[in-house]
Amino acid sequence: MAYLMQGLCGLPRYEPGEHEEGEGFVRLNTNESPFPPSPGVAQAVAEQIDRLQFYNDPDCAALRAAFAKVIGVTPDCVLAGNGSDEVLYWAFMAFADASHPILLPDVTYSYYDLFAAALGIPLERAPLKGDFTVDVSDYCGAGRTVLLANPNAPTGYALPVSSIEWIVRSNPQSVVIIDEAYADFGAESCVMLTQRYPKLLVTRTFSKARSLAGARIGFAVGCPALIEELNSVRNAVNLYSVSRMAQAAGEAACRENDYYMNNCRRIVASRAYATQALRDRGFTVLDSVTNFVFARCGFMDAAALQRALRVRGFLVRRWDAPRIADWCRITIGTQAQMEALIAAIDDIKKEGDTHAQRAD
Ligand code: PMP
Numbered sequence: 001m002a003y004l005m006q007g008l009c010g011l012p013r014y015e016p017g018e019h020e021e022g023e024g025f026v027r028l029n030t031n032e033s034p035f036p037p038s039p040g041v042a043q044a045v046a047e048q049i050d051r052l053q054f055y056n057d058p059d060c061a062a063l064r065a066a067f068a069k070v071i072g073v074t075p076d077c078v079l080a081g082n083g084s085d086e087v088l089y090w091a092f093m094a095f096a097d098a099s100h101p102i103l104l105p106d107v108t109y110s111y112y113d114l115f116a117a118a119l120g121i122p123l124e125r126a127p128l129k130g131d132f133t134v135d136v137s138d139y140c141g142a143g144r145t146v147l148l149a150n151p152n153a154p155t156g157y158a159l160p161v162s163s164i165e166w167i168v169r170s171n172p173q174s175v176v177i178i179d180e181a182y183a184d185f186g187a188e189s190c191v192m193l194t195q196r197y198p199k200l201l202v203t204r205t206f207s208k209a210r211s212l213a214g215a216r217i218g219f220a221v222g223c224p225a226l227i228e229e230l231n232s233v234r235n236a237v238n239l240y241s242v243s244r245m246a247q248a249a250g251e252a253a254c255r256e257n258d259y260y261m262n263n264c265r266r267i268v269a270s271r272a273y274a275t276q277a278l279r280d281r282g283f284t285v286l287d288s289v290t291n292f293v294f295a296r297c298g299f300m301d302a303a304a305l306q307r308a309l310r311v312r313g314f315l316v317r318r319w320d321a322p323r324i325a326d327w328c329r330i331t332i333g334t335q336a337q338m339e340a341l342i343a344a345i346d347d348i349k350k351e352g353d354t355h356a357q358r359a360d
Helices: 039-046 061-071 083-095 111-119 161-169 191-195 224-237 244-255 257-280 302-311 335-359
Strands: 026-028 078-081 102-105 123-126 145-149 176-179 200-205 218-221 292-296 314-316 328-331
Touching (some): 026 328, 026 335, 039 244, 061 218, 061 244, 078 083, 078 224, 083 111, 083 176, 083 200, 083 218, 083 224, 102 111, 111 123, 145 161, 161 191, 200 224, 218 224, 244 257, 257 335, 302 314, 302 328, 302 335, 314 328, 314 335
Parallel strands (some): 102 123, 102 145, 145 176, 176 200
Antiparallel strands (some): 078 218, 200 218, 292 328
């Protein structure tokens, strides 16, 4: 640490979900898609190999145009980055600083803490209500930059567009950032509000619904003037961050959007199955509109459940954080994976019951 600048000493660490690719684990810990990318993606990526000596398009023009068409805005309303994490980091740089804090919920996506720490931006936290829902009044007339993951992670709850509009209208002088990483699984997207509210910025990702987590593709959507401001930051720090392969993959994914929307419907069906099956086994499960469920086990603590599932080949996510330490976040995989998970839980419960009987 001898050379690191004082302000950056002691940065918190982001603990990514365990990465156990290819070791026989079912990865239900990072909210990836269980489905592979659509067929056109492989071909589009392959076509770029022979052109890798050339720089990629810094404007990501074709990718932006393709995504703009999918969501129904013009390309100048869209900016592309290396995953939505990068886009969010630029938004922190652009719309907050040491004397302009960001207001956000106490329980939300934990990477925000690191962006803020790295940039010296204070965070002000509005506690979620006891039932983990957002108290909209906390954000109305806040008079500061607001950040909401909608749907929120790890709860899986979303606010309706009308609530987002209320928050945006009551903060005419402040940028409101809505992180819609999980918006494709049943929540209402507020991207169209960006056409009416010049300070609303919406971020999206191709890491979840579009099966491209490893390609790193994310977007910001806003009115052209706001996007231009964000673009001036992007220009200064990482103009070429979306590789040739990623741009081609993203464009192909836009062309094959129906494939991904169909996969989302499959996830939604398996989410309904998993939610009910967990509840039948005594879990408390929040009503998710995402590709994960947030659940508390009724018969053992969350850390023990996480360990027991790991032994049986399933990775799930848990945090040692206030309010949520006894909850697990479980990604929705294929229907077969969900049925296997439930069978593993039955096995864990049975083993626990047997131990309890022995102890009697
Ligand atoms: N926002 C939320 C709420 C997330 O959960 C994630 C993924 N972990 C991201 C943003 C970032 O996703 P990516 O950088 O892969 O687009």
